[in-house]
Amino acid sequence: MKTRHSQSRPAVLGGSLLLLILFLSGCVTTTVEHASTLKRLQDDYNSATERANREALHFAGLDETGTLQDGNLQGNDGNPRVGIGIPEVYNDLWLDYSAIAAEARQLNAGSRDALLRDQLYVNSLVLELLARKQKALYEGMMLSVEGPKNDSDEEDQAGYETPADIANLLKRTKTELADLDGAAPIHPRNYFVLQAMEPLVKYDNALILAIRAYYNGSFAARDMPAVKPLVEQIAEAESDLRGISSQDNFKQIRGYVFLTRILMLNNAHYMIKEVAELPSDTEERKTFIGANFPKYKAAYDVLAADYRLAANQELLGDLKDSNLISRPY
Amino acid sequence: MPLATADLILFAIRASVRLANAGRKAFIEGAQDMELTLPLPSSFFPAQLDIPQQAFNMMRFLQNDTDARLVEDYKTCFLDNNGNEYGGDALVAAYLQYLNSGRGWSRQANKSNLVEYEARDLFALATVRQWDKSPNPTTIQRIGGALIEVAVDYFVTVPGALNENSNFSRSVKTFLEGIQDARFQEDRWDGILLNVFSAGLETLSKNPDIYSRNAADDALLRTAVTGLLDDVKGRMDKIRSKGADELTAQDRMSEAGSAIVVGLITGSSRAVLNNPEVLGLSTDADHNLVQGVGTALLELLTGDLDPEATVSQRQQMKALSSGLRRIASTGGLEKLTHAALKVAAENPSLIRAGSAEVNAWLRSVIRDLYALYPDRLKLFKGESGAIEPELFTDIAYLLLDNGIENFEPLLAEKVGAGKSALLVQVAGSVLDAVATVPQPGQPVSWRLKLTESDVRYLLDSNLQALARHPEWITDNPQKKQLVPAATGLLTSLLVGNPKAAFGQRVKILLRSDQLADFLAAVLSSGLIPLDEVKLQRYAENSEKLSAGLNLVMEHLYAGGLKGLDQLANFATLHDLFLILAEKELMEVLLSGTSPEQEQLLGHLDKLLNGLKRGELVTLADLRGVA
Numbered sequence: 001m002k003t004r005h006s007q008s009r010p011a012v013l014g015g016s017l018l019l020l021i022l023f024l025s026g027c028v029t030t031t032v033e034h035a036s037t038l039k040r041l042q043d044d045y046n047s048a049t050e051r052a053n054r055e056a057l058h059f060a061g062l063d064e065t066g067t068l069q070d071g072n073l074q075g076n077d078g079n080p081r082v083g084i085g086i087p088e089v090y091n092d093l094w095l096d097y098s099a100i101a102a103e104a105r106q107l108n109a110g111s112r113d114a115l116l117r118d119q120l121y122v123n124s125l126v127l128e129l130l131a132r133k134q135k136a137l138y139e140g141m142m143l144s145v146e147g148p149k150n151d152s153d154e155e156d157q158a159g160y161e162t163p164a165d166i167a168n169l170l171k172r173t174k175t176e177l178a179d180l181d182g183a184a185p186i187h188p189r190n191y192f193v194l195q196a197m198e199p200l201v202k203y204d205n206a207l208i209l210a211i212r213a214y215y216n217g218s219f220a221a222r223d224m225p226a227v228k229p230l231v232e233q234i235a236e237a238e239s240d241l242r243g244i245s246s247q248d249n250f251k252q253i254r255g256y257v258f259l260t261r262i263l264m265l266n267n268a269h270y271m272i273k274e275v276a277e278l279p280s281d282t283e284e285r286k287t288f289i290g291a292n293f294p295k296y297k298a299a300y301d302v303l304a305a306d307y308r309l310a311a312n313q314e315l316l317g318d319l320k321d322s323n324l325i326s327r328p329y
Numbered sequence: 330m331p332l333a334t335a336d337l338i339l340f341a342i343r344a345s346v347r348l349a350n351a352g353r354k355a356f357i358e359g360a361q362d363m364e365l366t367l368p369l370p371s372s373f374f375p376a377q378l379d380i381p382q383q384a385f386n387m388m389r390f391l392q393n394d395t396d397a398r399l400v401e402d403y404k405t406c407f408l409d410n411n412g413n414e415y416g417g418d419a420l421v422a423a424y425l426q427y428l429n430s431g432r433g434w435s436r437q438a439n440k441s442n443l444v445e446y447e448a449r450d451l452f453a454l455a456t457v458r459q460w461d462k463s464p465n466p467t468t469i470q471r472i473g474g475a476l477i478e479v480a481v482d483y484f485v486t487v488p489g490a491l492n493e494n495s496n497f498s499r500s501v502k503t504f505l506e507g508i509q510d511a512r513f514q515e516d517r518w519d520g521i522l523l524n525v526f527s528a529g530l531e532t533l534s535k536n537p538d539i540y541s542r543n544a545a546d547d548a549l550l551r552t553a554v555t556g557l558l559d560d561v562k563g564r565m566d567k568i569r570s571k572g573a574d575e576l577t578a579q580d581r582m583s584e585a586g587s588a589i590v591v592g593l594i595t596g597s598s599r600a601v602l603n604n605p606e607v608l609g610l611s612t613d614a615d616h617n618l619v620q621g622v623g624t625a626l627l628e629l630l631t632g633d634l635d636p637e638a639t640v641s642q643r644q645q646m647k648a649l650s651s652g653l654r655r656i657a658s659t660g661g662l663e664k665l666t667h668a669a670l671k672v673a674a675e676n677p678s679l680i681r682a683g684s685a686e687v688n689a690w691l692r693s694v695i696r697d698l699y700a701l702y703p704d705r706l707k708l709f710k711g712e713s714g715a716i717e718p719e720l721f722t723d724i725a726y727l728l729l730d731n732g733i734e735n736f737e738p739l740l741a742e743k744v745g746a747g748k749s750a751l752l753v754q755v756a757g758s759v760l761d762a763v764a765t766v767p768q769p770g771q772p773v774s775w776r777l778k779l780t781e782s783d784v785r786y787l788l789d790s791n792l793q794a795l796a797r798h799p800e801w802i803t804d805n806p807q808k809k810q811l812v813p814a815a816t817g818l819l820t821s822l823l824v825g826n827p828k829a830a831f832g833q834r835v836k837i838l839l840r841s842d843q844l845a846d847f848l849a850a851v852l853s854s855g856l857i858p859l860d861e862v863k864l865q866r867y868a869e870n871s872e873k874l875s876a877g878l879n880l881v882m883e884h885l886y887a888g889g890l891k892g893l894d895q896l897a898n899f900a901t902l903h904d905l906f907l908i909l910a911e912k913e914l915m916e917v918l919l920s921g922t923s924p925e926q927e928q929l930l931g932h933l934d935k936l937l938n939g940l941k942r943g944e945l946v947t948l949a950d951l952r953g954v955a
Contacts, residue, residue: 032353035360042363046456049366053455056369118357123459127365134368141371189365189459196367203370210373255454256367263370271373 034111038124041104045131048096052134055089056263094138101135104128116183122190125173130193132169133201136161140208144215163205170197192244192253199240203264206233210271219271227271234268336487343486344479351475358465366456474512481505504532527565723785724760728752731792744809751809752792758817759788763824776824777832783839787824791816794848808859815857818868819848822875834882847902851878854906881905881933905936 104127108115115121139160174194177184186194210230213219218226238261466474485505493499507528511521731752744751763784765774775784795812823835838844851857856874858864867874936950 032356035357039360039363042360042365046364046366049368049455052371053366053369056371118360120357120360123361123363130365130368137371187361187459188461189457192457193365193367200368200370207371207373214373253457256457259454260370263372267370267373 031114034107034114035118035120037103037107037111038115038120038127041100041107041127041131042123044096045100045127048093048100049130049134052093090138090142094135094142097131097135097138101128101131104131116180119185121184122177122186125177126190126193129166129170129173129197132161133163133166133197133204136163136166137204137208140204141211144208144212163201163208166201166204167198170194170201189253195244196241196257199237199244200260202240203234203237206230206237207267209233231268231271234264234271238264238268340483340487343482347479347482348472348475351471355468355471358463358471359468362459362463362465364456364458369455481509485509500532500535503535504528507531724756724788727785727789727792728756731789731796744812751812752795754813755791755795755816756788758813759791759820760784762817762821763787777835779824779839783836786839786844787820790844790848791820793845794852797845797849798853805859807861811859811861811864814864814868815852815859816848818864818871819851819857822871822878825871825875834879838882850903851906854903855910856906858910877909880930881909 104124108121108124108128112121115124140162143160177186177194210227213223213226213230217223241257241261241264244257485502505528507524511524511528516524728750743749744754763775763779765776775781779787795816823838838847858867
């Protein structure tokens with residue numbers, strides 16, 4: 001009897017376990033579907049954004065091999081990147097972001113309770129916001145380059161969003177989160193993105209309008225009154241972002257903010273260069289640049305101070321850790 | 330048997346649910362933690378531009394020295410208010426440092442091509458984690474923790490999984506039951522470690538027979554561990570209840586370590602207190618005595634703070650507790666306890682009066698003594714830089730032991746601005762007198778090359794000398810305050826005289842068991858006045874006084890120890906000093922080569938020679954000298 005029992009016990013245990021594991025696996029798979037979808041969307045979004053960022057940095061002076069070049073941008077083939085198909089780049093990214101935005105929107109509407117329960121709702125809302133922001137950016141840029149769609153594309157245009165739409169969406173999202181009153185805890189990075197979204201959208205809006213102004217001939221015509229407000233918008237966006245960076249954000253966020261602010265100022269300057277492509281002694285150019293000096297000087301001062309602070313602290317920290325120095329220089 | 334099968338099935342269900350939940354949580358937390366790539370600002374690059382020529386270089390934007398247009402456009406941005414150039418190069422340099430610092434990026438800096446680094450390093454800045462440090466456990470911990478929990482659950486809940494008849498199995502089961510509540514999936518390593526430690530203690534307290542085969546040892550071990558467990562449990566719970574945000578793992582383990590040390594001291598001491606037969610005490614009265622004093626000492630050691638204490642006092646008490654704990658752990662506890670018990674045994678009325686008084690008394694003396702520590706840091710400091718427990722406990726023991734016979738006046742008395750125990754102040758002044766300030770990093774050195782044993786004997790003798798004259802302390806409140814200064818002055822006279830011959834004589838005195846008599850004789854004679862103004866004057870002219878003492882001692886020691894022996898208990902010497910003080914003859918002795926001095930020395934010499942020969946010398950004879 002004892003032997004029989006000893007033999008049957010493992011069998012019973014094994015059988016029970018197998019059945020239960022199968023059953024529970026099914027349950028678990030079902031209950032994490034929302035998280036699984038979110039993870040996949042985040043992966044897709046990261047992949048698209050890495051491409052977008054690579055483009056942004058490329059035109060800021062980094063070639064794709066990763067080496068900082070001195071005004072000599074090259075493609076993967078080693079040849080200068082001249083006349084690349086910009087709209088194609090826009091279009092590819094736009095397609096990706098559109099798909100991600102649509103699915104994220106659907107996820108947030110359909111799985112809200114599950115996301116809330118697992119503290120993933122804010123992640124998902126942030127993802128949707130970011131994807132729709134990027135989608136709106138590339139829509140705006142393409143429309144600026146290609147001109148407005150004709151009437152036959154009216155149906156397509158119905159789904160288009162502008163940076164202004166994203167700004168409204170951001171407001172609604174913040175209101176919703178406030179109404180949830182702590183039921184959806186906002187983790188540090190999500191909090192940062194919700195704060196930074198406004199200046200990022202402001203910049204996008206200025207950029208879209210600047211490209212449109214370029215194709216409308218404002219730059220060629222040196223139409224200062226048309227370009228100047230756009231440059232100022234970018235300066236404002238940079239300034240707003242600076243305000244957020246002063247909050248208690250962790251190291252990686254500070255690095256992102258530094259880089260973003262440099263690129264914003266870089267592009268503002270580039271626009272100035274384009275519109276002010278004039279002999280250096282013209283009164284017009286002097287007037288335009290001169291009016292912006294105080295604003296840029298202020299931005300520069302703060303940025304320079306931030307860099308020095310961050311660089312010195314980190315560098316000195318490293319040196320101290322290595323016992324190379326005992327005190328700041 | 331069917332029950333066992335049912336248990337197995339239930340276990341299997343629980344295990345499956347637990348594992349499935351762990352897997353689910355790990356997945357959800359993975360989604361929460363997932364990195365997100367944030368978008369960088371897109372650039373303004375109209376399509377038909379000739380990009381290589383027109384694209385604006387970010388580094389040049391910052392660098393400002395290679396692009397003439399840029400320099401001109403942004404010239405004012407790099408000028409300070411006085412029109413001096415600033416910031417441009419510094420900004421670039423700072424930015425590059427920032428990019429390069431601590432990230433392992435390649436860098437080659439020179440003037441023509443300022444830096445080379447990989448674009449992915451810049452991309453990395455845009456990929457941001459949810460938290461700087463995620464509060465979620467890692468997937469490995471989540472799943473591994475669940476597996477451990479399943480294993481614990483199996484052995485604890487499934488009948489027959491462990492052999493109930495085996496001592497070892499029983500102890501394993503106790504241990505597993507103890508760690509059943511540990512959250513292996515979520516807790517940080519320190520939390521898990523503390524749980525395992527507590528479970529280990531619990532196992533030990535319930536199964537002492539695993540480690541010993543002797544019933545008496547069992548009882549003692551069980552009591553000691555139970556005491557430790559009771560003591561530690563509350564503290565551990567408090568430490569565990571602090572969130573991860575409040576304490577780092579290192580801080581938590583440090584606090585836990587401190588709690589365990591305290592627990593070890595108090596736990597083991599309680600075991601002794603609760604087992605009077607170990608101490609050889611059989612009656613209830615003796616037992617009560619031991620418990621009364623022991624409890625007071627334990628409270629002191631564990632830093633039972635006065636809630637009214639100010640912050641600085643609290644810090645002081647914290648330091649005191651910390652120092653005492655170390656002392657206790659080095660065997661000093663035994664010595665202190667012995668002194669305290671001796672006091673208690675000889676003063677049972679104190680114990681009957683309630684342990685509060687004993688507590689206050691013990692605390693007062695030891696705290697006051699410890700308060701000497703900051704000022705006399707080097708005296709108590711070992712070569713390692715930490716407090717020297719041996720010297721500290723020896724001095725504490727001397728104070729307690731000497732206070733026994735004159736408990737109230739000597740131990741309980743508090744004098745001076747700092748209001749610390751009189752005996753403690755005496756100890757401080759004696760230590761100051763015998764120590765020379767050591768070189769940094771060196772251990773303390775004692776005057777006249779005294780050994781530590783000499784120092785202890787010197788202090789002991791001073792205390793004994795005081796104990797013989799409690800009238801100083803009871804008679805006049807103003808005089809009390811001067812007693813420490815007087816003993817300090819006398820000690821410095823003895824050990825501070827640089828003459829080699831004098832030093833030799835002092836050493837003979839130190840090792841003759843008659844130092845206390847000598848000190849008592851000098852102190853009670855009034856040669857060292859308990860008068861603030863005179864004391865100050867004497868201190869300022871200590872050299873003269875020292876020479877006077879030397880003169881007397883020179884005669885006493887002229888024939889070696891023989892003369893000293895003849896003076897027996899120094900009653901005569903007391904009288905001699907008394908007369909010298911009364912008649913201000915010491916002044917005459919030190920006045921130079923006047924006829925009075927020669928005459929006085931002649932009389933004195935004659936008298937001392939008589940003493941050496943064993944002749945009886947009366948006070949009248951001494952007065953005759955004068």
